[in-house]
Amino acid sequence: MTQTTLTLNDGMQIPQLGFGTWQTPEEKAAAAVAAALAAGYRLIDTASAYGNETGVGEGIRRSGVPREKIFVTTKLWNSDQGFDETLRACEESLQRLRLDAVDLYLIHWPMPRMERYLDSWRALIALKNEGRVRSIGVSNFQISHLQHLLDETGVVPSVNQIELHPFFQQRELRAFHAKHGIATESWSPLGQGAALRNDRVLRIAQKHQKTSAQVVLRWHIDNGLITIPKSVTPARINENSRVFDFSLDAEDIALLDVLDSPKGRIGPDPDTADF
Numbered sequence: 001m002t003q004t005t006l007t008l009n010d011g012m013q014i015p016q017l018g019f020g021t022w023q024t025p026e027e028k029a030a031a032a033v034a035a036a037l038a039a040g041y042r043l044i045d046t047a048s049a050y051g052n053e054t055g056v057g058e059g060i061r062r063s064g065v066p067r068e069k070i071f072v073t074t075k076l077w078n079s080d081q082g083f084d085e086t087l088r089a090c091e092e093s094l095q096r097l098r099l100d101a102v103d104l105y106l107i108h109w110p111m112p113r114m115e116r117y118l119d120s121w122r123a124l125i126a127l128k129n130e131g132r133v134r135s136i137g138v139s140n141f142q143i144s145h146l147q148h149l150l151d152e153t154g155v156v157p158s159v160n161q162i163e164l165h166p167f168f169q170q171r172e173l174r175a176f177h178a179k180h181g182i183a184t185e186s187w188s189p190l191g192q193g194a195a196l197r198n199d200r201v202l203r204i205a206q207k208h209q210k211t212s213a214q215v216v217l218r219w220h221i222d223n224g225l226i227t228i229p230k231s232v233t234p235a236r237i238n239e240n241s242r243v244f245d246f247s248l249d250a251e252d253i254a255l256l257d258v259l260d261s262p263k264g265r266i267g268p269d270p271d272t273a274d275f
């Protein structure tokens with residue numbers, strides 16, 4: 001597969017197609033990650049909260065793909081927020097992954113009621129300066145949380161990883177990202193499978209002789225997003241990687257654009273999330 005990449009606001013390159021590992025158990029993570037790397041994915045997304053960083057690191061080594069060719073993301077969990085706690089949690093993630101550095105470290109959720117994401121962000125800035133992480137970003141941040149980081153530190157996250165699929169397109173947040181040079185990364189890009197059964201998606205898939213998953217992933221790529229579909233099924237891992245040999249036309253995009261709905265969110269609202 002010929003991967004497309006984006007340049008982040010710190011000059012680093014990130015592949016547009018990545019591989020998600022949420023709900024992939026530790027014992028299946030190494031095989032899934034090795035299969036993904038064999039299929040050509042070069043971005044792997046994990047998190048300390050997924051409980052599979054050890055398996056993810058094992059899969060990277062088992063694949064035989066050189067470390068410098070792989071973009072590895074992990075995330076800081078909510079209970080580890082705070083300056084010192086973040087530094088410690090990052091070291092623990094690196095130990096589990098058995099890596100010297102990750103390519104992207106994200107604050108997993110803002111948890112505004114905890115009032116610790118600013119201290120956590122300052123720790124991420126320190127980690128980047130020390131070279132333990134190459135790029136820094138956030139996940140599930142709303143405009144108000146991003147604005148607070150910008151006002152207090154002047155350091156703009158490279159990435160915001162947010163729930164984004166045809167049923168929940170996050171246009172206002174994406175416009176804010178575009179204005180400030182923040183790359184948008186879509187989590188649950190297939191709507192956890194729901195988008196694959198939609199009539200319009202199925203019709204477009206038939207037209208292009210592609211599967212509905214390939215159509216939805218192509219929609220993310222054509223929109224300039226980074227997308228990280230998850231699967232533990234080898235055939236689907238391969239299927240989801242074959243999205244670089246076609247593109248959607250204006251009619252397809254118009255059909256998918258109207259699926260957007262304020263009620264389309266699957267996951268928690270970041271302002272009120274309580275874990």
Ligand SMILES: NC(=O)c1ccc[n+]([C@@H]2O[C@H](COP(=O)([O-])OP(=O)(O)OC[C@H]3O[C@@H](n4cnc5c(N)ncnc54)[C@H](OP(=O)(O)O)[C@@H]3O)[C@@H](O)[C@H]2O)c1
Nearest residue numbers: 020021022187188189190191192213229230231232233236
């Ligand atoms: N930052 C955050 O807060 C956050 C939150 C959620 C997710 N994420 C990240 O985003 C990644 C993706 O999101 P997600 O796992 O929630 O959902 P997703 O990628 O939208 O959907 C995954 C589901 O779709 C199925 N699937 C995958 N490819 C398919 C295909 N070609 N045909 C039919 N079914 C297919 C998978 O099944 P099988 O695995 O059984 O094949 C799985 O049940 C996560 O793994 C994680 O890395 C981040």
